[in-house]
Amino acid sequence: MPGHFICDLPIGKKSKAIIARDRKIISGCTMRDQSIVIKDGKGCYLTDVEGRRYLDFGAGIAVMNVGHANPYVLSAIRRQASHMTHVGFADFFHELPVIFSETLMKTINNKNLDNVFLSNSGTEAVEAAYKCARWHTKKKRVIAFDHCFHGRTMGSLSMTNSKPVQRERYAPFLPVTHVPYPYWYRMQMEPEEASSFCLDKLEKAMKNTDAAALFMETIQGEGGYVVPPKSFVKGVRKLCTQHNILYCDDEVQSGGFRTGKFLAIDNFSVTPDIVSMAKSIGGGVPIGATISSKKIMDWAPGAHSNTFGGNLVSCAAGIAALNYMKKKKLGANAQRIGKLMMKRLEEMKEQHETIGDVRGIGLMIGIEIVKDKKSRKINPNGRDAIQCEAARRGMILLGAGKNVIRFCPPLVITRQEAERGLDIFEESVKATCH
Numbered sequence: 001m002p003g004h005f006i007c008d009l010p011i012g013k014k015s016k017a018i019i020a021r022d023r024k025i026i027s028g029c030t031m032r033d034q035s036i037v038i039k040d041g042k043g044c045y046l047t048d049v050e051g052r053r054y055l056d057f058g059a060g061i062a063v064m065n066v067g068h069a070n071p072y073v074l075s076a077i078r079r080q081a082s083h084m085t086h087v088g089f090a091d092f093f094h095e096l097p098v099i100f101s102e103t104l105m106k107t108i109n110n111k112n113l114d115n116v117f118l119s120n121s122g123t124e125a126v127e128a129a130y131k132c133a134r135w136h137t138k139k140k141r142v143i144a145f146d147h148c149f150h151g152r153t154m155g156s157l158s159m160t161n162s163k164p165v166q167r168e169r170y171a172p173f174l175p176v177t178h179v180p181y182p183y184w185y186r187m188q189m190e191p192e193e194a195s196s197f198c199l200d201k202l203e204k205a206m207k208n209t210d211a212a213a214l215f216m217e218t219i220q221g222e223g224g225y226v227v228p229p230k231s232f233v234k235g236v237r238k239l240c241t242q243h244n245i246l247y248c249d250d251e252v253q254s255g256g257f258r259t260g261k262f263l264a265i266d267n268f269s270v271t272p273d274i275v276s277m278a279k280s281i282g283g284g285v286p287i288g289a290t291i292s293s294k295k296i297m298d299w300a301p302g303a304h305s306n307t308f309g310g311n312l313v314s315c316a317a318g319i320a321a322l323n324y325m326k327k328k329k330l331g332a333n334a335q336r337i338g339k340l341m342m343k344r345l346e347e348m349k350e351q352h353e354t355i356g357d358v359r360g361i362g363l364m365i366g367i368e369i370v371k372d373k374k375s376r377k378i379n380p381n382g383r384d385a386i387q388c389e390a391a392r393r394g395m396i397l398l399g400a401g402k403n404v405i406r407f408c409p410p411l412v413i414t415r416q417e418a419e420r421g422l423d424i425f426e427e428s429v430k431a432t433c434h
């Protein structure tokens, strides 16, 4: 089998052939950990080309909140595609991007956030926030956190500080000051101790840099599903206001009701100045949105733009996805199922030496796999082994950080599906770590 997978699953003939063709033509930077070739998806399940079924706890990297092949979203896409797919929103008006933006604003429901710039991906939504902040403040430097992930285009990448390979050979970067994020478990500190330590460092950085903006994932995603203490998020808001620095909230992964609330930052009762969203708000098609106020989005026409922002199929899918999430109360389901999962995971933590920490809000849950509880030493091999074993047993899991397993299933997940996933996860832990 060409290529290298962390997960050595038995591969059937069809998968083997497709992977070989893929390896020949798809650029090598496109990384795949598992040798699974997907054919179909429905709700919380994926099926591969060999006909094997998997319970999906990854949701296409926190995208398919509405579930795979959601009929409501698919019919909106079909309806729009049968009329017209693209208008060139940078040159012409069309009602659909306006309806999408109005729906998004109604869902956010914050009078301080009333202006939208549309794009196609998470990194673009962050780039737009970055450029908007620089335009508005006329300043150059920004502040971001250790282990953060904001995307891979050069502006976002200048902030991204998650894995060395993502930055290797790409310097020079745009001016960014990195400060510690309260990853208290790994810092071997209590949450409040880590919070004041990091706020102190942040304040010093703010005093020493004339920064335009601060970028923060309310819950760090790729860095390891790290939930900061409430006092930290509130403290960041306070410091940004005191130092006249724009608070840019990256909700690309955590947004779309994943944490119960539409924006993860709503769990902390904090209002940011600029919000970046993508992933789930398109219901499975590419979309990005940068949201702020008319006052901050004071850039001149043409100061930023793109070809595909406001694409009609994306907007139709996005409207359907947002309406579906609200109508079906997926936020409430994320809270309910998330609680159930956390309870079981806490019990597992007591029983298994390899589970060092369990954390999360709603259905954004991180499980820290360690060598032993006392040392808290990271156990990347243990993490990979659990991920593989789960795949063998019919469940898709994604990693985050060096040694964390993330649970980010579609928000349509039922109690039975959640319990089945937890059973498979525990069996996989038992099979690999004892």
Ligand code: PLP
Pocket (backbone or CB within 6 Å): 061, 121, 122, 123, 124, 126, 149, 150, 151, 152, 217, 221, 222, 250, 251, 252, 253, 254, 278, 279
């Ligand atoms: N910001 C966050 C928090 C993310 O998790 C990601 C992707 O995982 C991005 C930005 C970049 O999004 P995209 O891959 O759509 O460019």
